[in-house]
Amino acid sequence: TQLLEQSPQFLSIQEGENLTVYCNSSSVFSSLQWYRQEPGEGPVLLVTVVTGGEVKKLKRLTFQFGDARKDSSLHITAAQPGDTGLYLCAGALLYSGGSNYKLTFGKGTLLTVNP
């Protein structure tokens, strides 16, 4: 059972289009991170969201954390070919009385933006 479900798994769009990808779970997360990974490289952090309902913007990217801290979305406006990559969400779960945490990744959304 996948703790974090990402959808869609694959997305191919034309340059200039808008898109939204989703990250859903039945678990409540202390925080949630979004990463982008390009072929042959490690994931690179885009943003961390901590508070339920929080919205963060990074240029053309808008990230939202659900009110219940169980889900998140990433919206890209006017996508460009440089946005192509694997978008991963990762949820942080606290345990051991809050002294430790584990970061669990979803399978990712593979985005292709065609020129």
Next chain:
Amino acid sequence: DTGVSQDPRHKITKRGQNVTFRCDPISEHNRLYWYRQTLGQGPEFLTYFQNEAQLEKSRLLSDRFSAERPKGSFSTLEIQRTEQGDSAMYLCASSFGGWGSPLHFGNGTRLTVT
């Protein structure tokens, strides 16, 4: 900040051989993580260190796998008696601080077991 470096970038080995990978984290980072990633999947947690102490190991980490972080600096991941199912990208990441701290990943070691 030179980033997280991993060596080698690629490793091809025959089934049954032992392999060892190295990770050099960002110098001031106290936490170091190993993840495994196969095609079409997100990174799967293997193990993590806080300084030199290995605090958690995933059930994915069979007894053929061992990780060390002597002196709390670089780390090694050894796989003994490799199997074809071990073929994957092995990612190392480091972080500083408590929960929610972002992970800084290396570019991974791609292992192919023939």
